[in-house]
Amino acid sequence: MTTISAFAATAALVGEPARAGMLAALMDGRALTASELAAVAGVTAATASGHLAQLTQAGMLAVEKQGRHRYHRLASPQVAAMLESLMAVAGGLENGAATRRPRVGPRDAALRRARTCYDHLAGEIAVGIADSLVASGRLDLSDDGAALTPDGFAFLRGIGMTLDPPTGPARGRIFCRPCLDWSERRPHIAGAVGAALCRWCLDGGWVRRMAGTRALEVTPKGVQELSRHFGREL
The missing domain is CATH 1.10.10.10 (Winged helix-like DNA-binding domain superfamily/Winged helix DNA-binding domain)
Structure with missing residues (x-):
């Protein structure tokens, strides 16, 4: 302890x-x-x-x-998760308890839209993907834990994600876990599944890195493909 x-x-x-x-x-x-x-x-x-x-x-x-x-x-991802959680708490303190509807997370709209959180996606896009997977019964997600359902595992493999099962090479790290989003204040997906999703988006050209920041630009192709796979809200 x-x-x-x-x-x-x-x-x-x-x-x-x-x-x-x-x-x-x-x-x-x-x-x-x-x-x-x-x-x-x-x-x-x-x-x-x-x-x-x-x-x-x-x-x-x-x-x-x-x-x-x-x-x-x-x-490690654990260090990144700690920092992201501290940013979420610090954002709330900075906005002040007296504010009725505080702006949460970064002021930069690009960072709020999509960014990297160590090796996985964060921001509106990441939370939207998590919401879509939960709504379709492909992901069980709560503040305490996260798990892909068999249908969710098959779905992500089917759209081209390289995803090792927990008994494979990914067994040295947490396979799927929630991470409290700094700006959205709701969980996105971290762990091996979150890292695989981030690689899939970068390799496919759905998002691209922006110089000098951890913000990600969602490309026109990305808007189309992410919406097709995960719903119009993205």
């Missing part, structure tokens, strides 16, 4: 503004260099190096070496 001291130490690591900025920059699933993360956080290279060492030692970041370069990325 997590001790209070470990819990407090984790919160303190995330709570420092420069470290929080670096972690947020890695939420799109990319691996970035120390100099790139220093620029994001607005700190010197030496300061960034110290912050990155602390995050790596705590198990929040993993380091990949390629030639002379060292790339930092989030260590």
Whole structure:
């Protein structure tokens, strides 16, 4: 069981503004260099190096070496889920309890529409896909858990998604789980199923990455195909 001291130490690591900025920059699933993360956080290279060492030692970041370069990325989907949940809570605090109908999540419309949440989709599109699968009886989804039904597994495989069953290569991670969406405040799909769905959308050209942000642009082809598979509301 997590001790209070470990819990407090984790919160303190995330709570420092420069470290929080670096972690947020890695939420799109990319691996970035120390100099790139220093620029994001607005700190010197030496300061960034110290912050990155602390995050790596705590198990929040993993380091990949390629030639002379060292790339930092989030260590696991669990770290990304923690950050997304903190963003959801922080958004509510920022808007203030006195606001009757607060704007939730990012102000950027593109981020609200579609974005990456580590290795899976988030935003209106992601929640819409989850809603469609639930309505069609292909996904059992609640705040506590998520599971594809046999029909849901067959459906996703049938539209071309590469999806390993829980007993296959994906057994090292959670197969399907809910993730509270930062902007929609309702769950989208994470885990191996969420990652496969994100790859399917990117590889098919339904969405494409936007430079300098984790927002995703839904292409005209994507609007047509996502609506065809998941319903007009997308």
